[in-house]
């Protein structure tokens with residue numbers, strides 16, 4: 001079977017690799033592979049920390065995907081020889097005042113009702129784990145099974161994996177989806193070339209609903225949610241695990257990497273497709289991060305960047321066959337696309353081959369928006 005995947009972020013690249021590994025003939029099309037949200041992401045693999053109450057089904061999908069990570073990374077690193085920067089050393093979430101402590105206590109109980117281990121820590125225990133934490137930290141919660149990965153190393157490895165797996169990479173933008181009768185049959189590139197295939201997959205992140213040629217009731221609006229992050233560098237041991245807290249009502253996190261990089265994130269702004277890095281965004285991130293970890297002001301400044309999280313109407317991904325035959329969607333991963341990469345790759349490859357979405361992803365079928373998008 002021939003498959004054309006549009007979009008080569010973490011999601012499109014992983015679907016390409018997994019599908020080719022299962023014998024499909026895959027072409028992936030993107031003028032700038034791995035340059036958008038996947039290039040900016042911090043790479044936390046934290047199913048609980050990034051979720052809101054009421055998102056239990058998404059939490060289950062996140063846990064499933066996090067649990068696939070060790071085998072996924074082992075296979076990818078063995079195939080390509082690339083180091084992805086994967087770590088499984090947990091997340092510590094800290095509290096500064098009584099309100100924060102009450103929030104963490106609620107979170108711990110919520111996690112326990114879901115059967116997830118979470119360890120409550122005193123302020124002193126938090127600082128024993130992470131000595132750079134501010135002395136004003138009152139307590140915390142340790143999620144031992146959370147992890148992180150370097151998304152730039154991950155996409156580097158995935159690009160190498162698709163190349164080794166016989167996937168054709170076309171460095172072009174797609175200008176329209178080609179539809180004949182009631183079926184998607186291919187895509188047209190900006191060079192005017194038509195790429196025809198049995199199945200078309202849109203993995204185009206925050207740009208998915210903007211593709212021309214799609215009937216109007218097939219893709220809901222995927223809103224771009226801007227996030228700015230700062231990259232710093234340390235030459236001395238600094239943090240041993242992802243550390244997060246709430247400062248002045250906004251959530252702040254620091255993700256350390258084994259090569260000395262420390263990612264500080266992230267703003268959350270609904271500004272359309274604007275990716276301007278602002279002085280205010282940078283200032284707020286550094287100000288809040290300094291409250292959590294005063295020593296960050298000593299670190300080397302490397303970069304500040306902004307990306308667009310693809311947000312679906314219910315903030316959960318759309319996975320699997322769309323309401324137009326021949327077309328599948330893998331978009332709307334919002335704040336969790338890196339976390340959800342392994343499960344997305346596996347369920348999409350399965351759905352392309354069998355026509356059926358595995359149970360774990362059934363609740364995320366695009367069908368759930370059928371009424372909303374045809375209204």
Ligand SMILES: Cc1cc2nc3c(=O)[nH]c(=O)nc-3n(C[C@H](O)[C@H](O)[C@H](O)COP(=O)(O)OP(=O)(O)OC[C@H]3O[C@@H](n4cnc5c(N)ncnc54)[C@H](O)[C@@H]3O)c2cc1C
Nearest residue numbers: 007009011036037038042043044174205227336337338339
């Ligand atoms: C600041 C920030 C921090 C984040 N932190 C985390 C985190 O810690 N953990 C986590 O799990 N997630 C995180 N995310 C979310 C994560 O980055 C996204 O959910 C994920 O990258 C989505 O991947 P994607 O491949 O769908 O989209 P993208 O990476 O945006 O890729 C979409 C691709 O489609 C291509 N494309 C679009 N239109 C066309 C077209 N017409 N023709 C051809 N190609 C096209 C683009 O060029 C792009 O390469 C973060 C995001 C941001 C912005």
